[in-house]
Every structure is written in structure tokens, then in C-alpha cells.
Amino acid sequence: MDRLSVMRAFCRIVERESFARAAEDLGVSPALLSREVKLLEDSLGCTLLSRTTRSMSLTGHGRLYYSEAQRVLAEIAALEDSVRAGAATPRGPLRINVPHSFGTTALSPLLPRFMAEFPEIALDLSFEDRVVDMIEGGYDLSIRIRPWLPDSNLTARAIAPVRQRLYASPAYLERHGTPETPDDLTGHAQISFQLSEDADSWTLTGPEGAARVPLRPKLRLGSSLVLRDLLIAGQGIGSLPDFIADAPEAEGLLQCVLPGHELARRHVYAVTANRLGADAKTLAFVEFLRAALRRE
Missing domain, CATH: 3.40.190.10 (Periplasmic binding protein-like II)
Incomplete structure (x- = not known):
């Protein structure tokens, strides 16, 4: 049983005062909703809804569960909104692994400009010439300089050629x-x-x-x-x-x-763990570096 899904379904049943209307809203059958509420009640060891052929009402346990479920769902919605906002706005910590030679010669002079353009991003830069496991190291982004990159679960973007x-x-x-x-x-x-x-x-x-x-x-x-x-x-x-x-x-x-x-000929590659790992702050750095290296 998907607790969160059943919780949302239960709240919709209460708000719509009908299994049929709630089922229509959710795109499922009334029988499925009835079965899920029964499983929920069995797992809690109490009755949440008193049902007859003509009416439906909340029990005392049902009123408590509905009230707390509303609070939990509201907190989850707020959390998701916060994460979406963070993913859409370049802000927060950004951990990057960079080859030492590239970092000290090419990247270092660009950092003041990046920090001025994106003051809400907190950079955490690691300099290492050897290829590191970016997932194990907890990096959002890894800069690698290679003629090509082997197939992997990582996502690579070529951002500048290197002669x-x-x-x-x-x-x-x-x-x-x-x-x-x-x-x-x-x-x-x-x-x-x-x-x-x-x-x-x-x-x-x-x-x-x-x-x-x-x-x-x-x-x-x-x-x-x-x-x-x-x-x-x-x-x-x-x-x-x-x-x-x-x-x-x-x-x-x-x-x-x-x-x-x-x-x-080599390329500067910007590597992320997966497609979803390229959030706003990561993409801001990648696009900044791409534009800066094009100008340099």
C-alpha cells in the first residue's frame, strides 16, 4: 500500500463526500478507493469512515486522521515547492571537481566574475588531476578534459575544445x-x-x-x-x-x-551524475564557463 497515495485519496473522499466523485477526480474506480480505505483502516486498527447505503461520515479517529493528513500533505507540498524553487534559481552550495592544472590556469581567473554574477551560489571546488568517482565524492559537477569520454551513467556536455x-x-x-x-x-x-x-x-x-x-x-x-x-x-x-x-x-x-x-584534440567536458542532476546552479556554472572560454 502506497501510504501517501492512500492518504491523498482519503482526503479527497472526505472533501468530495463521495467515493464515486473522488474516484472520478482521481481517475480510478470507486471499488479501488473502497478497497484502499479498508486496507488503511485495517493497518490502523480502527474505523475512519462510517458508511451506509445513503450516507458517509467521519468517525472520531477519522476526523483526527483527516486533520493530520491535511497537515502532512501541506508540508509535503511546501517541501516540493521549495525544492522546485531551488532547482529553478541559481542558489545554494555547488560542489565541483576540477583538474588541478585547468583549475589554476583557466578557471581561477574567472571565479571572481562568476561569484559576482551569482552571489547566491556557494562554490566548493576540489582540484584533482586523477578522475574521481563524483557520486561517491558527492560532487554536483566534474570538469574533465579528454579526447572522448567512455559510455557511463554520467551525463557529459562538451563546452570547449582544447588544442x-x-x-x-x-x-x-x-x-x-x-x-x-x-x-x-x-x-x-x-x-x-x-x-x-x-x-x-x-x-x-x-x-x-x-x-x-x-x-x-x-x-x-x-x-x-x-x-x-x-x-x-x-x-x-x-x-x-x-x-x-x-x-x-x-x-x-x-x-x-x-x-x-x-x-x-581534447574537449572540456562538464559531467553530471544524471540528467536531473543539472539543476539551476549547475547549469549556471556550465553556461558561464562555456561563454567565458569562448571569449578567452
Whole structure:
């Protein structure tokens, strides 16, 4: 027996003073309502309605049950209205998991603007390069940067492309020479990212098509920011996404290697646990980030 459904049906019977009229309102048969009220009375161990062929009236227990049922249903309605309002208005706590490198280089400068636009959202940001279980971690949203995402029960929205290319410092290239083809990379000091989808090779796409370069790195790192710093320090050649490489390249600290070639293009994905998880505050953040990255 669905207690809440039966409670609503009982109140409708009392208000309409008729099983038939209540059944018509609810789109069920009078016999079904009669059976449900009997089950309710049996479960409570008392009679709620006195019924004859001509009339129906509440017993003392029935008046108490009706009064309290009205209160309970009103509280449930108020709760549902409150949740709907919260889902429709960008407010409340928002827990987000973000890759450390993306969070510190691309997201951090945008946070003051977001907080000014949405003052009723309380951000709780976690920075972690490894993919986390967002449901177990209690996150509303996870930002992931991948060429693609595997099928899962999660809902992913691609919000911005990410270009991935090879870089080295001008000093390194002056000492060791500038590679002219992907094959030339095998003779250079290589620095790789541990968390890459393919940490053992670089697959470069250029005018001649795709070329796979096996990696024998002198360093394997779990941080793109440390990788950037070592490249700037002239320790070798490595791959970086544009949101990390653009600033040092503009300052002349890094130089793109094989500028006509790119690694697999990635995307910034906004991932939620399910479709219903994308409430107003979550969608506000996703759309803000999409618009901001488009402008940047």
C-alpha cells in the first residue's frame, strides 16, 4: 500500500463526500478507493469512515486522521515547492571537481566574475588531476578534459575544445636542434604526462596524416604544471594543452615544436551524475564557463 497515495485519496473522499466523485477526480474506480480505505483502516486498527447505503461520515479517529493528513500533505507540498524553487534559481552550495592544472590556469581567473554574477551560489571546488568517482565524492559537477569520454551513467556536455601540441624552450631547441618531422623526436629528451590517455606514445596529425611517435621519456610527471616548468627550464620536449601553453608561448618562454602537427584534440567536458542532476546552479556554472572560454 502506497501510504501517501492512500492518504491523498482519503482526503479527497472526505472533501468530495463521495467515493464515486473522488474516484472520478482521481481517475480510478470507486471499488479501488473502497478497497484502499479498508486496507488503511485495517493497518490502523480502527474505523475512519462510517458508511451506509445513503450516507458517509467521519468517525472520531477519522476526523483526527483527516486533520493530520491535511497537515502532512501541506508540508509535503511546501517541501516540493521549495525544492522546485531551488532547482529553478541559481542558489545554494555547488560542489565541483576540477583538474588541478585547468583549475589554476583557466578557471581561477574567472571565479571572481562568476561569484559576482551569482552571489547566491556557494562554490566548493576540489582540484584533482586523477578522475574521481563524483557520486561517491558527492560532487554536483566534474570538469574533465579528454579526447572522448567512455559510455557511463554520467551525463557529459562538451563546452570547449582544447588544442594539444608539443613545446620546448627556445634555449633547448638552440642547443639540440629543432625537429623537422615527427621521426626527429626520437632523438630528443622527452617529458611525458603520466595521466595521458596514451602515456607511451604521441600520435601527431599533420599534413602527411597521422604519425605515432613511441616515447622513451627521461621524465614522467603527474602534473602538467610541473611539466610546463621543466620545459621552460630547457629539460626537453613535451605536450601541453593550450590553456597552459598559451601564456608562456606568448612571453617567448616556450616554442611550439612541429607547429603543423597536433595531438588528438581534447574537449572540456562538464559531467553530471544524471540528467536531473543539472539543476539551476549547475547549469549556471556550465553556461558561464562555456561563454567565458569562448571569449578567452
